[in-house]
Amino acid sequence: MLKNKFLILFVIFCSVCSNSYSQKTIQNIDARTNLSLNGEWNYILDPYKMGYLDYRQEPFDKSLTGKGGFYDNLNSPKKNEKVEYDFSHEPTLSVPGDWNSQYERLLFYEGTLWYKRDFNVSLNNNNRYFIHFGAVNYESHIYLNGKKIGSHKGGFTPFQFEVSGKLIEGNNFLVVMVDNSRKRDEIPTVNTDWWNYGGITREVNLIETPKSFINDYKVQLAKNDSKKVEGYVQLDGGNLSQSITLEIPELKIKKVYNSDKNGLVKFNIPVNDITFWSPNNPKLYQVKISTPNDEVLDKIGFRTIQTKGKDILLNGKSVFLKGISIHDENPLIQGRLRSEADMRMVLTWTKELGCNYVRLAHYTHNETMLRLADEMGLMVWAEVPVYWTISWSNKETYKNAENQLEVGIERDKNRASVIIWSVGNETPVKEPRNIFMSNLVDKVRSLDNTRLVGAALEVERDGYTVTVEDQLGDKLDLASFNEYGGWYWGNSKDLANYSFDIKFNKPVIISEFGAGALAGFHADDETIWSEEYQELVYINQLKMLEKIDGLRGMTPWILVDFKSPRRQNPVYQNFWNRKGLISNNGVKKKAFFVLKEYYKTK
Incomplete structure (x- = not known):
């Protein structure tokens, strides 16, 4: 019996660890059917990780029952039940958004914070569902209706977890534990020159797709070849052998392919009279990719760089x-x-x-x-x-x-x-x-x-x-x-x-x-922090670089x-890096106009 318990624990542990880097993210989520989960989320500040670790520093979600953490979201305890948290009486944070800039008490906070949001969904059993996060800084553990669906590391990249069969008709709740603690072995590491903004910093969406859907695609000019569009379409799901149609109407392109047993199609299409994307003419073409059950629209530009x-x-x-x-x-x-x-x-x-x-x-x-x-x-x-x-x-x-x-x-x-x-x-x-x-x-x-x-x-x-x-x-x-x-x-x-x-x-x-320069601080061009000093650096830098x-x-x-x-001078910095050409209240410094004039000549 004891052996079986250890086996169960091992399986639970491995299933959680396997989600540290989530499955390949769905391309172009804004083109999908989705339910936005942005808005106000209740939060609990948890510097000791009480909602995640027991007194022996063991995660609750790796126990035999998986119970005991804040992710249980207990809010109506029985009179003889001791519960030391309550999301429903906690304040809220806006999502997307970092926590440091929303409340003064969180300005310098680095550690663990829990988010919770209720949402309502009407399910279609013929479809699949994914929770997609644009970015969460830094380490996150995600729970749906009290059950862990995955974890992720990395503060700036999107990730998702499939929740088909885990949602329930009607009311659901999502709990996210976020930890933005800096650690030596992470990416980035402990020492950076920017603010360590913690939280759910980008959009959260519930994505709905058909059983088999267009998961990924690439439509670009071939390497150093301005007369050939190439790429691929990748399906995800059970029925992977399907017809796939690629259309770029303005280029009179409409091609129909059959995906292989792995749901993949590769293509190579000659093109003529294409208008190339460039800063002077950022031309984007409407691209449509479709299967009998799915369709994705995108706007894509074509250019070569070498x-x-x-x-x-x-x-x-x-x-x-x-x-x-x-x-x-x-x-x-x-x-x-x-x-x-x-x-x-x-x-x-x-x-x-x-x-x-x-x-x-x-x-x-x-x-x-x-x-x-x-x-x-x-x-x-x-x-x-x-x-x-x-x-x-x-x-x-x-x-x-x-x-x-x-x-x-x-x-x-x-x-x-x-x-x-x-x-x-x-x-x-x-x-x-x-x-x-x-x-x-x-x-x-x-x-x-x-x-x-x-x-x-x-x-x-x-x-x-x-x-x-x-x-x-x-x-x-x-x-x-x-x-x-x-x-x-x-x-x-x-x-x-x-x-x-x-x-x-x-x-x-x-x-x-x-x-660096403090906007509005003026002095001679030898005085550090003055706009004049920054201006002279730009003038002389541009002259120096022109010789390269x-x-x-x-x-x-x-x-x-x-x-x-890192920028603590109370007079000139006050926790701001002042190297900007524009100040933190939108004022353009003198160096802005030096660079602007230089770019007019290039």
Whole structure:
């Protein structure tokens, strides 16, 4: 009997662990039938994890009964029943949204917090159902009607769990435990220069699909071939051998295929008279994929991106990447970007600056941001949070990084705006790191050979010479690196004396440069934190960078001031990184107009 109990425990444990990285996410969830679970969720602050661990620090959900945690959602106890929580009498948090920016008492909170939401559903037994999360930071455990449906790690990537057969007709409740504690072996690791916003930061939806449905697809131009659309459609479900129709009406394309026994169709279609997507003409085509039981609509642009020597070619023509770096943060109301309006505001600022390109740092941004970039004509550098010093030799850390990279590529592979997949930022050169990062580059190329691969490389300085020879650059398409002349090293008035020794015959992208300034603080151009100091850094940086052979773009750091616990000066920072060209109340600093004028000449 005891042996059987241990066997049951083992099975429970394994079934939970297997969900740490969830099944392949459904492509284009906004095109599906879905019930939004956004809105007000009750929450319980739980710094001791009382709702998850017993007094022996063992998880309740791995016990024989699985009972005892906050996920039971007991709210009408019997008079002789002791219950030490009650969601129904707790305050609420808005979802999507981080918890740090919604209540002052949660501003610096890092730890465990429980969410609960009631919802009503009318079930169709002929269909399947999935709970889909746009992002939850960082580790989450999800329970439906008191039963665990899965767990996930990673604060910026989407995930889902199938709940077919687990929903009940009428009233249901969803409980999510979220823990944003920073840990050395995670991605990102303990040390970052942005706010660790905890919570359900992006949309939550209940997705309804047919029994067999279109789970994934890719429709893009072939590598370096502007006259061929290729890709695939992948079905999920029981009946996988079906007819699949692909239509792009404006290109007079309508093709019917039969999927193989695994539900897969690959296609290769010649095209003529196609209008290519570009910043000057962000053309998107209506694409329809259908089966006898399912249909998905998307808007997709077609373009080629490649390098030739020290040049970058968009649709075969040389392009200079006039960019800026962006965090997933709204400075005006503080916290993560919550809505399309928030994101459109930020991208409109980039267009006003004269940008044709943005670096979405330092993690996977909201899918809506990428779709807006498609629409507004902004090329994108997309990144994963392999940032600074990672546990390079830890196999699970690498697995986590690779998973986040793969999920981001899966989600955004149909976005014409994405021209660069970045595998990391400012990672210190040493052998374990070189292996870790090289493997990530190989993974990108195995998943997508139609885009460029980059990273913010390390540089070395000797006197007035800046050398770029990070061996990871051998595997990349770009000589891309950060440098902070005039701020972290050197004097802004000495920048004219610096030269760059770049060991790669590749296009040069300056992925970061900049200086901090408090908007409205004016002084002479030698006074740190003044707008005038930041302005002079930009003026002299641009003159210095213009001398680089093969300079093909830049993303200065950063568009807007953003929150960071590392930035504590009570007069000039007050937990804000002030390198933004726009302040946290929307005021454009003097350096904004310097960069804007420069981009007019490119």
